[in-house]
Amino acid sequence: MIGKGILKGMMETARNLTGSFHDPERLTTVSYPEEKIPAKENARNFPFLVYDGDDWESGLRCVSCQICEKECPPQCIYIEKDTQKKADFLGKLQFQPKVFDIDVSVCMGCQICVEVCPFESIRMDRDFEYAKSDRFEGLLLHKEQLAKSNKYYHQIHPTEATETDAIRECKRQDHLAKERAKAEKLAQAKEAATKAQSKEPNKE
Amino acid sequence: MNSAQATPSSDRAQAGPMFESKTSDQAPSLDGTERMEVSMGPHHPSTHGVFRMDVELEGETVVKLKPVFGYLHRNHEKIAEGTSYLGSMPYTDRLDYFNSMTNNWAYALSVEKLAGIEVPERAEYIRVITAELSRLQNHVCLIGFLVQDMGALGTPLMYAFRERERILDLFESLTGARMMCNYMRFGGCRCDVTPAWLRQAHQVTEAFPRFLDEFEALLSENEVLLSRSQGVGALGQDLAIAAGVTGPMLRATGVNYDLRKADAYGIYNRFNFRVPLGSHGDVFDRYMIRILEMRESIAILRQAIRDIPDGDYVHPKAKLRGFKPPMGEAYGRIEAPKGELGFYLISDGSPKPYRFKVRPPSFINLTILEDMCLGQTVADAVIILGSVDIVLGEVDR
Numbered sequence: 001m002i003g004k005g006i007l008k009g010m011m012e013t014a015r016n017l018t019g020s021f022h023d024p025e026r027l028t029t030v031s032y033p034e035e036k037i038p039a040k041e042n043a044r045n046f047p048f049l050v051y052d053g054d055d056w057e058s059g060l061r062c063v064s065c066q067i068c069e070k071e072c073p074p075q076c077i078y079i080e081k082d083t084q085k086k087a088d089f090l091g092k093l094q095f096q097p098k099v100f101d102i103d104v105s106v107c108m109g110c111q112i113c114v115e116v117c118p119f120e121s122i123r124m125d126r127d128f129e130y131a132k133s134d135r136f137e138g139l140l141l142h143k144e145q146l147a148k149s150n151k152y153y154h155q156i157h158p159t160e161a162t163e164t165d166a167i168r169e170c171k172r173q174d175h176l177a178k179e180r181a182k183a184e185k186l187a188q189a190k191e192a193a194t195k196a197q198s199k200e201p202n203k204e
Numbered sequence: 205m206n207s208a209q210a211t212p213s214s215d216r217a218q219a220g221p222m223f224e225s226k227t228s229d230q231a232p233s234l235d236g237t238e239r240m241e242v243s244m245g246p247h248h249p250s251t252h253g254v255f256r257m258d259v260e261l262e263g264e265t266v267v268k269l270k271p272v273f274g275y276l277h278r279n280h281e282k283i284a285e286g287t288s289y290l291g292s293m294p295y296t297d298r299l300d301y302f303n304s305m306t307n308n309w310a311y312a313l314s315v316e317k318l319a320g321i322e323v324p325e326r327a328e329y330i331r332v333i334t335a336e337l338s339r340l341q342n343h344v345c346l347i348g349f350l351v352q353d354m355g356a357l358g359t360p361l362m363y364a365f366r367e368r369e370r371i372l373d374l375f376e377s378l379t380g381a382r383m384m385c386n387y388m389r390f391g392g393c394r395c396d397v398t399p400a401w402l403r404q405a406h407q408v409t410e411a412f413p414r415f416l417d418e419f420e421a422l423l424s425e426n427e428v429l430l431s432r433s434q435g436v437g438a439l440g441q442d443l444a445i446a447a448g449v450t451g452p453m454l455r456a457t458g459v460n461y462d463l464r465k466a467d468a469y470g471i472y473n474r475f476n477f478r479v480p481l482g483s484h485g486d487v488f489d490r491y492m493i494r495i496l497e498m499r500e501s502i503a504i505l506r507q508a509i510r511d512i513p514d515g516d517y518v519h520p521k522a523k524l525r526g527f528k529p530p531m532g533e534a535y536g537r538i539e540a541p542k543g544e545l546g547f548y549l550i551s552d553g554s555p556k557p558y559r560f561k562v563r564p565p566s567f568i569n570l571t572i573l574e575d576m577c578l579g580q581t582v583a584d585a586v587i588i589l590g591s592v593d594i595v596l597g598e599v600d601r
Contacts, residue, residue, distance in 0.1 A: 005425030012422040013359060025411075028366050040373070044380035071525065073291035110294030110386045115394070116525050124380065 041157060044124035046104045047113055049146045052089060056147040061121035063088065064097040068113035068122055076106035077113065088119075089168065090175045100143035104130060120164045126156050239267065242582070246275045252349065253596030257573070257585065264581045269574040273567075276600035284560035289315055289390070289527050292560065296547075297384040299564065300598040302345060305331075305338040305375070306540040308388035313469065314536025314547040315390045319529035321522060326515040327392035328471045332508045333405060334387065335538075336501045337375070340412060341368040342541035343452075343494040343501075344419070346593045350491060351423060353590040354432045360422060367415050370408050377401060390527065392518025402509055409505045416498060424495070433488035437576040437588035440485065447572045451543025451565050452493045453592060457485035463539035470538075474511075475504045490591040528555050542566045542593050562601060566594040 019026035030037055051059035069077045082098035113122050125148070132138030154161040245256035254275035260268035280299065284292040296311045297304035309331055316323060323331075348364030372382040378401055379385040379394070387394050397405075423429055439449070441457045454461055462479040464472040480496035482489030531553045537546035543565025550559035569592050577585040 002427055005427050005430070009422040009426050012418050015418075016363065026366075028369060040377045040380075042377055042380040067525070071288065071291065073287050073294055108294060108298075108384065109381065110297075110384070111380065111394075112290065112294065112386075 039126050039156075041159065043126040044111055045109050045128045046107055046125050046130070046141075047102060047109075047122050047146070048125045048148045049100065049143060050121055050123055050150055050153050051147050052150050054149075056144070056149070058086065059149075060096060060143070060147060061088070061119055062097050062100060062143075063094040063119055063121070064100070065095075065119070067116050067118065071112055071116045073110060073112060074106050074108055076103045077101070078103075090172060097143060100146060102141050102146060103139065104141055105135060105139040120168060123153055123157070123160075123164075244582075245272075252590070252594055253599075255589075255594070255596055255599070257589070259577075259582060259585065261582060264583075266577045266580055266582060266585050269577045269585065271570055271573050273570070273596070273599050276596045278601070280601040281560050281562060285557055288555050289529070289557060290524055292557075293388070294384065294386040297386055298597055299562065299601065300540065300542060300545075300566065300595045301383055302342045302595055303338045303541050304383060304385045305334040305387060306538060306545060308385065309335055309470075310536055310538045310540065310545045311547050312388040312390055312536075313538060314534050314549050315529065317536050318532060318534035318549050318551055319390065319527075321391040322519055323392055323470075324516040324519055325471070325513050326396075327517050327519075329508050329512040330393050330397055330517060331388065331470060332472070332475070333397075333505060333512070334375070334378070334385075336505045336508070337371050337405070337408075339501050339541040340498055340505075341371040342593075343498050344368055346590075347419070347423070347491060347494055350487075350587065350590040351429060353586050354429060356429075360419070363415075363419065363422070367412065370411075374401070374405055374408060377404070389518055389522065389524070391522030392516065394518075396517040397512075402512065405505070406509050409502055409509065412502055413499070416495065416502075420495060424492070429491075430488065432584075432587060433491060433591075434486060435484070436487045436580060436584045437591065438484055438486040439572065439576050443572065443575060444485065447575075448568050449543070449572060451539070451541070451569065451593075452490060452497060453543065453569050455479065456482035456489040456493045458483050463537060463544055467537065467539075469536075475507050477501075477503050487587055487591040490593075526555065528553060533559075537563070540565055542595070542598070543569055562598075564598040564601065566592070567599045567601075570594055570599060 016026055021027075050061050052061065053059035064079050064081045066079050066081075069075075069079045078099065078101040079097050080099035082096045084096070085093040086096050088094045109124070111124055114124055130139065150161070150165075153164075240261045242259045242261055243256060244259055246254040248256075256272040256275070258268075258270040258272060259266055280295055284295060287295075293308060293311060296307040299307050315321070344364045344367055345361075348361035351360045352358065375385055375387075376382045378397060379387045439453070439457055441459055444454050444457045445459060449457075450461070450463075458481050460479060460481055463469065464477075465479055477500045480493050480500065482493050529551045531551055533548070533550045535546055535548045537544050539545075544563065545565055546563035548559070548561040548563065549557050552558040573589065573592065576588050580588065
């Protein structure tokens with residue numbers, strides 16, 4: 001019978017229509033600006049710079065090694081090194097960025113900068129409401145806009161942030177152990193030197 | 205095809221208005237009417253992007269058709285020659301933006317061939333799971349678009365997008381992005397799948413057949429769909445093989461050629477699945493092939509999610525920065541949802557590829573559009589184009 005297939009299809013449509021009133025499986029839309037789907041933990045959009053502590057300038061993890069700048073496929077990162085150094089979380093003197101710009105109108109959110117960063121400094125944000133009336137200056141983010149606290153990082157990517165903290169703690173312990181070993185070696189060398197000195201007169 | 209007499213080449217170079225009609229210099233046909241040349245596109249909703257068809261019509265019948273593409277050309281291959289091997293990975297997402305997972309896989313496969321990197325077993329399973337999920341969402345969307353071209357305004361497409369959304373949610377919770385996943389790495393994947401994610405993937409896979417049944421009840425027996433698609437745009441086996449058509453397009457003509465079986469790349473020889481084949485090569489067969497392929501994909505997904513072993517998700521010696529494959533060349537190909545997707549790479553030992561060539565399935569499947577459309581009506585040409593399953597990001601690169 002002609003029309004049977006259409007009727008069968010209409011039954012499906014009717015089932016979906018009625019289902020959309022009570023079954024959340026069938027009505028999956030939300031009315032966006034008022035209502036938002038909670039973000040996924042892994043969601044990524046554009047990069048930001050992590051800082052420790054309360055002051056973003058002194059706590060910035062970036063040491064301006066410029067690896068992300070080189071590896072960025074669309075080359076949206078621009079870094080200028082500062083001549084002044086600052087101490088990092090290990091107490092070592094490191095460079096810091098004088099200028100750190102990311103052009104988010106060029107950035108494609110590929111996360112390669114995050115993967116290549118050896119200092120756990122650049123991470124992905126999940127904020128997506130970036131619309132600006134000025135697309136040139138407005139979308140060129142400077143380091144003061146990019147810097148976000150480690151607390152914020154823990155808020156948006158808890159698992160990843162905890163892992164990062166563990167890595168940094170590991171690095172710190174390694175560094176401390178090395179320092180200790182170095183100090184011990186120094187002490188031993190000193191001891192040996194004093195012994196040699198004290199021995200020297202006996203030789204004569 | 206020599207269409208120079210029909211259209212001056214200067215007209216061809218500029219994108220005209222949506223429907224540009226003019227009379228051609230050719231002799232009027234037998235019944236005294238003149239042929240009309242219509243330029244469909246590049247901004248025509250039926251062309252799935254910025255694609256133009258120069259159609260010559262006699263009444264409503266297509267007598268000549270020339271696909272014009274390149275409006276979305278963005279130099280993918282040349283850019284890849286100027287960036288590192290890793291830097292090209294996110295660009296491959298943007299080839300066929302429906303299936304970034306399979307694009308990543310094809311590229312990673314060819315680099316792994318080039319550099320001789322082994323992939324851990326768990327990573328192979330993850331790759332199969334993500335690739336089959338993306339095949340599901342590609343096919344379901346394609347059918348949605350195809351029936352929309354036939355005049356089913358929105359309803360099937362919305363149902364298709366609802367299901368696709370569940371798969372995109374999976375991708376987002378795994379990779380962070382819904383479409384531009386950038387997930388595969390040379391020697392594995394970027395991050396590991398969690399047991400919770402696998403459970404979720406299992407749920408989506410188990411829920412999908414019910415949707416497919418509903419979708420088939422909605423469409424497969426619909427008289428309008430049958431009369432619009434059966435016998436339309438038939439493609440012969442010989443022509444399909446000669447033109448290098450691959451994927452569901454080729455299998456709809458009855459040629460048993462699926463790279464998952466023919467090459468058994470990755471670990472596809474471990475799974476028990478069948479390759480659906482058509483017999484007429486018309487639009488309906490292409491529609492049906494996709495429905496059947498989705499059912500087989502579900503079978504593969506079930507096995508892969510069940511069998512996934514523990515282990516590394518990336519080769520422990522694979523490195524991100526300073527990656528330099530030895531001198532040589534490699535061609536890696538996979539069965540992407542649209543057909544054979546291949547990457548041909550030549551390395552001169554430097555961190556950047558010397559040559560980077562993409563073999564895009566939808567571009568090559570599109571080259572025989574005229575042969576399928578001749579003698580059909582304009583409205584059918586739209587459906588035939590829809591059934592080819594093109595993504596202009598991949599056609600134009």
